[in-house]
Amino acid sequence: MISACHQCGEPIPPRSDDIQLCRHCQQSPPAFDRTHAAFAYTFPINQLIPAIKYNRRPEALGWLSLVFAQMLEDRIDSPPELLLPVPLHPWRALKRGFNQAGLIAGELGRHLRLPVHQGLIRKRRATASQAGLDRSTRSANLFGSFRLTGTIPAHVALIDDVMTTGSTAQELARLLKGAGAQRVEVWVLARTPTKG
Secondary structure: OOOOOOOOOOOOOOOOOOOOOOOOHHHHHOOEEEEEEEEEOOOOHHHHHHHHHHOOOOOHHHHHHHHHHHHHHHHHHOOOEEEOOOOOOOOHHHHHOOHHHHHHHHHHHHHHOOOOOOEEEEOOOOOOOOOOHHHHHHHHOOOOOOOOOOOOOOOEEEEEOOOOOOOOHHHHHHHHHHHOOOOEEEEEEEEOOOOO
């Protein structure tokens, strides 16, 4: 992404001043501190990621993750102590055959030489698919659906495939900060631009 909000990754027009936050983050800052997105969730990425997830083609995540890792090498000043993939509920992971966030985290960890913990965050209950839900419905859908299984370091990065409204990242950042994290970054392959 060429120009994006530093906090939520929302694509924004380039600015001549130092303010690199979207209007939403200026008015209501999220619990997470920074977002890095490799791509805007537009064509062809908005066709490729669903094809990977729903047609069981996880091998394509390798090259997308490599591009993302190379981008991150130039962007991150202070690397996180731990990469944490956004979990799927166990039955959804079993049905799909993989957790795309876990595969992305594994590739990023390997390329960037950062530790990954696949099981530190667990999805405690199945929730309705977030696709097609608005921001408030997404937040309500996720409330209380995650739990932690261990100690959280001070600086972590949440890894996911797509960020749409930021509701998942918000819920997880609140949980992580409540457990002692001081800085929570969000690293996603793609960020959905706001419609309108």
